[in-house]
Amino acid sequence: MAGKEDLKLLGLLVSPFVIRVRMALSMKGLNYEYVEEDIFNKSELLIKLNPVHKKVPVLIHNGKPICESLVIVQYVDELFAGRAILPTDPYERATALFWAAYIEDKLSPAWIGILKAKAEEERAEKVKETLAAIEHVEVAFAKCSNGNAFFGGDSIGYFDIVLGSFLFWFEALRRMYGLEIINTSKTPLLAAWAERFRGSVEAKEVVPEADKAVQYANKLHAATAAAVKLVSSE
Amino acid sequence: MAGGDDLKLLGMWASPFVLRVKLALSLKGLSYEYVEEDLRDKSELLVKSNPVHKKVPVLIHNGKPVSESLIILQCIDEAFAGTGPSLLPADPYERAIARFWAAYIDDKMLPALNQSAMGKTEEERAEGKQQSLVTVETLEGALRDCGKGKPFFGGDSAGYVDVVLGGLLGWVRASDELHGVKPFDPERTPLLAAWSERFGALEAVEPVMPDVSRLVEFGKMLKARLAAPPAAGASN
Numbered sequence: 001m002a003g004k005e006d007l008k009l010l011g012l013l014v015s016p017f018v019i020r021v022r023m024a025l026s027m028k029g030l031n032y033e034y035v036e037e038d039i040f041n042k043s044e045l046l047i048k049l050n051p052v053h054k055k056v057p058v059l060i061h062n063g064k065p066i067c068e069s070l071v072i073v074q075y076v077d078e079l080f081a082g083r084a085i086l087p088t089d090p091y092e093r094a095t096a097l098f099w100a101a102y103i104e105d106k107l108s109p110a111w112i113g114i115l116k117a118k119a120e121e122e123r124a125e126k127v128k129e130t131l132a133a134i135e136h137v138e139v140a141f142a143k144c145s146n147g148n149a150f151f152g153g154d155s156i157g158y159f160d161i162v163l164g165s166f167l168f169w170f171e172a173l174r175r176m177y178g179l180e181i182i183n184t185s186k187t188p189l190l191a192a193w194a195e196r197f198r199g200s201v202e203a204k205e206v207v208p209e210a211d212k213a214v215q216y217a218n219k220l221h222a223a224t225a226a227a228v229k230l231v232s233s234e
Numbered sequence: 235m236a237g238g239d240d241l242k243l244l245g246m247w248a249s250p251f252v253l254r255v256k257l258a259l260s261l262k263g264l265s266y267e268y269v270e271e272d273l274r275d276k277s278e279l280l281v282k283s284n285p286v287h288k289k290v291p292v293l294i295h296n297g298k299p300v301s302e303s304l305i306i307l308q309c310i311d312e313a314f315a316g317t318g319p320s321l322l323p324a325d326p327y328e329r330a331i332a333r334f335w336a337a338y339i340d341d342k343m344l345p346a347l348n349q350s351a352m353g354k355t356e357e358e359r360a361e362g363k364q365q366s367l368v369t370v371e372t373l374e375g376a377l378r379d380c381g382k383g384k385p386f387f388g389g390d391s392a393g394y395v396d397v398v399l400g401g402l403l404g405w406v407r408a409s410d411e412l413h414g415v416k417p418f419d420p421e422r423t424p425l426l427a428a429w430s431e432r433f434g435a436l437e438a439v440e441p442v443m444p445d446v447s448r449l450v451e452f453g454k455m456l457k458a459r460l461a462a463p464p465a466a467g468a469s470n
Contacts, residue, residue, distance in 0.1 A: 052338065052372060066330045068337055075330040090312040094300045101302055102286065136286055 005080075007032035008060040010046050012039055013208050014216045016165035017069035018057040022206040023161045024073045028080045032059075040223060070100055073158065086158045096152065099140055100162040106133040111166065114173060115217055116224070123177070130181055137163065138187040145189075149196055156202050164197040165207070172213035239314075241266035242294040244280050246273055247444055248452050251303040252291040254401030258307050260438040261392060262318030266293075304336055307397060321394045335376055335387065336398040343369040344402070351413055351453075352460060366417060373399075374423040381425070385432055392433060400433050408449040412457075 007025070009032050011018035025032055037046055037056050049065035050058045059066045059075070066072050077085040087093050110133060113126030144151050144159075151159040170181045184191040197203055243259070243266050245252035259266055271280055271290050283292045283299035292299050293306045300309045311321040322329050346369050349362030381387060387395035406417045407430075420427035433439060 061327070064327055066327070066334075068334055071330050071333045071337065074333065075326055078329065079326040090309050091295070091298050091300070093312070094305050094309040097305045097308070098300075098302055101305065140286075 005030065006060075006062045008035065009033070010035050010037050010043075010049070010058040010060070011056045012037055014169075014213050015056055016169060017055075019165040019206050020069045020161050021057045021059060021072045021076070023156075023165070023202050024076045024085055026202055026205055027085060027156070028076060028082045030076070030080060040219075070104065070162070073161070077158075083155075084157075085161075087152060095144060096158045099137070099144070099151070099159050102133070102136070102140075103162050103166075107137075107163075107166070111169060111173075114177070114179070115220065127177075127179060131186075134181055134187060134190065138190050141189045141193060145193075150193065156197070156200055160193075160197060161202075164194075164203060167194055167198060168207050168210045169213050171210035172217060175210060175214055176217060239264075240294075240296050242269060243267070244269050244271055244277070244283065244292040244294070245290045246271050248404070248449060249290055250401040250405055251289075252401075253404060253442070253444065254303045254397050255291045255293060255306050255310075256442045257397045257400050257439060258310050258321060260442050261321070261397065262310065262314055263438075264310070264314060264317060303401070304340065304398065307394060311394075319391055319393075321388075321397060323388070323393065331380060332387070332394045335373070335380075335395045338369075338376075339373070339395075339398055339402075343373060347402070347405075347417060350415070351409070352456070354460075363415070366415075367422075370417055370423055370426065374426050377425045377429060386429070392436060392439075396429075396433055400439065403430055403434060404444040404446065404449050405453075406430065407446045408453055411446075411450050412453045 007030060009018070009021060009025070011022070011034060013036060022034075035043075035045075037043060039056075042054060046056065046058060047054050049060065050056075050067045053067060055067070057067075057069055057072060059072045061075075061079075066075050073085060086096055107130060110126050110130040114123055114130065117123035117126055141151060148154050150156050151163075156164070167182075170179075173179045173181065182190045182194055198207070241259070241264060243252070243255055245255070245268060247270060256268075269277070269279070271277055273290070276288055280290065280292060281288050283294060284301040287301060289301070291303055291306060292301050293309070294300075295309070295313065300306050307321060322332055343366070346362050346365035350359055350366045351362070353359035353362050377387060381389075384390055386392045387399070392400070410416050418426040418430050434443065
């Protein structure tokens with residue numbers, strides 16, 4: 001296929017959802033213009049292109065916006081030739097989609113809950129949920145990987161990027177709260193997989209240092225505290 | 235694919251998620267064995283087929299189980315690409331739009347509708363009602379903008395989003411009698427109101443829809459159960 005595709009990605013360097021899309025684009029060997037959004041001051045373009053959620057990532061392909069990270073990843077996989085991100089067999093696809101949905105429904109809200117918790121008790125509750133979810137994922141890895149290095153086989157695939165995009169945040173939470181979401185004793189398979197993921201070419205390209213996540217969390221907490229102060233001073 | 239595709243659906247008659255799968259199978263003209271589950275006494279097969287969530291629907295295709303209604307729909311569409319109409323559009327961009335709205339229905343609209351009916355406090359239910367109005371109006375906008383005057387979200391014929399939303403139709407119809415609320419109010423959301431009539435009347439849809447009066451009775455029972463103090467040892 002000749003010619004360039006007009007691809008632009010509205011994102012946030014520390015967003016796992018954005019990282020998934022960047023990894024997918026990279027796996028397909030696609031070039032794109034990257035625009036870093038200030039989440040605390042969203043651009044008109046972002047609001048115009050994702051009026052429903054006003055969130056990143058938004059992929060703009062030949063002027064048309066696509067929103068929601070998992071939808072974007074599937075779009076990129078279906079449209080562009082090259083390395084397959086999702087498995088080709090319908091049943092294996094269903095399994096990969098199932099576990100991605102599990103991450104979105106159970107792990108992602110728990111992680112956000114840990115970050116946004118206003119009290120220690122709340123945070124402890126969310127940590128419990130996160131650990132429970134990760135245990136299920138450890139079992140899934142044992143079943144799905146079939147002894148391979150990654151969920152999808154011997155190279156990174158769909159579910160690897162869906163979960164892997166959170167890893168630097170897990171490290172950030174360890175630095176902030178002493179939490180060990182994946183550890184070598186309770187989740188040995190995931191711990192080994194995480195090492196491999198982190199060391200991969202695909203991840204090294206787009207996954208930031210955990211410190212960036214810590215900085216972002218601090219900024220988020222400061223902004224929330226300021227907002228609370230504003231409200232309570234009215 | 236050789237003949238004799240073995241399809242078995244584990245379901246529950248009142249579940250909107252199960253209904254989605256029934257609708258998809260019906261639209262594609264696929265036959266299957268249906269197994270009604272007692273959710274208070276789940277079968278071994280269900281627990282074995284969906285150990286993570288232990289929920290219906292589960293579609294078992296040639297012995298392999300698939301869970302989560304949206305995933306089942308996509309799996310059916312892919313595995314039976316040659317049988318009956320396609321649920322998802324052929325164009326990748328339109329597929330992305332369809333998946334976006336399906337996710338919206340499940341992530342934003344459904345929880346709001348749920349909360350407006352089953353919220354534990356008056357306040358929670360009121361918040362749910364407010365959110366429901368917002369999300370339903372957004373969906374009305376989607377039908378208007380993406381539908382472009384066509385009868386269905388999928389265009390001239392029913393597709394993925396129609397099925398995803400269609401699964402809720404039984405409860406939408408029951409809602410008026412149960413809660414005094416019309417989620418697809420013809421005055422506020424005329425396109426959705428017209429769509430529900432149109433979708434409900436489809437030859438492949440009408441016979442699969444649950445009986446509304448039965449849903450109303452079931453809904454009343456659920457509400458009563460919610461209001462009553464929890465029984466000792468009640469299971470989920």
